[in-house]
Amino acid sequence: xxxxxxxxxxxxxxxxxxxxxxxxxxxxxxxxxxxxxxxxxxxxxxxxxxxxxxxxxxxxxxxxxxxxxxxxxxxxxxxxxxxxxxxxxxxxxxxxxxxxxxxxxxxxxx
Amino acid sequence: xxxxxxxxxxxxxxxxxxxxxxxxxxxxxxxxxxxxxxxxxxxxxxxxxxxxxxxxxxxxxxxxxxxxxxxxxxxxxxxxxxxxxxxxxxxxxxxxxxxxxxxxxxxxxxxxxxxx
Numbered sequence: 001x002x003x004x005x006x007x008x009x010x011x012x013x014x015x016x017x018x019x020x021x022x023x024x025x026x027x028x029x030x031x032x033x034x035x036x037x038x039x040x041x042x043x044x045x046x047x048x049x050x051x052x053x054x055x056x057x058x059x060x061x062x063x064x065x066x067x068x069x070x071x072x073x074x075x076x077x078x079x080x081x082x083x084x085x086x087x088x089x090x091x092x093x094x095x096x097x098x099x100x101x102x103x104x105x106x107x108x109x110x
Numbered sequence: 111x112x113x114x115x116x117x118x119x120x121x122x123x124x125x126x127x128x129x130x131x132x133x134x135x136x137x138x139x140x141x142x143x144x145x146x147x148x149x150x151x152x153x154x155x156x157x158x159x160x161x162x163x164x165x166x167x168x169x170x171x172x173x174x175x176x177x178x179x180x181x182x183x184x185x186x187x188x189x190x191x192x193x194x195x196x197x198x199x200x201x202x203x204x205x206x207x208x209x210x211x212x213x214x215x216x217x218x219x220x221x222x223x224x225x226x
Contacts, residue, residue, distance in 0.1 A: 044216040044217065044219060045205070045216055047214055050211035051211065056214070086154075090155075090157070090213075099145070099212060101155040102154070
């Protein structure tokens with residue numbers, strides 16, 4: 001069981017907005033930045049968001065990130081079929097001196 | 111173009127050892143932290159280890175630290191992961207990832223299977 005908790009699945013219709021949550025603790029999200037990754041089945045992960053709300057070059061503005069306290073969220077607006085993938089949050093944990101990943105959330109576009 | 115290419119994955123018996131390699135190009139290798147991240151079949155991502163730009167600082171997933179060693183060669187632009195005492199639960203795709211931020215770029219992974 002992951003220390004960073006994500007919902008196993010979420011879904012939305014094309015054009016809708018969905019959010020994926022990531023819940024941690026004071027030793028990880030509470031003190032450090034959160035990154036988000038997208039993984040399409042059969043492919044390597046891709047960095048989607050870093051430092052809570054920063055989008056790497058090439059990532060559409062439809063993706064946004066936020067953090068509050070010991071939780072973080074990834075929002076995807078204007079949902080498209082190509083957004084169907086697994087999404088992971090990650091943060092450094094000061095107590096474990098390790099990077100932690102959430103268990104992943106599978107997004108289905110209806 | 112940034113490229114990271116992993117190699118060295120194999121079928122190995124329980125208790126065996128393996129050395130994974132990652133060849134990097136398209137960026138100044140000696141300027142970045144590098145990571146290993148693994149993914150067991152059908153499971154999520156798990157960070158394994160990281161190494162500082164000059165190799166002077168290494169970080170390990172706490173329950174693996176006695177069995178793995180991360181290293182790098184900044185002349186050959188290569189990253190390595192040595193694994194000993196391999197167990198069935200170590201079976202996974204092992205990804206090499208450029209940081210920081212962690213995973214700025216990823217390779218396609220190399221498959222390690224631990225089975226008799």
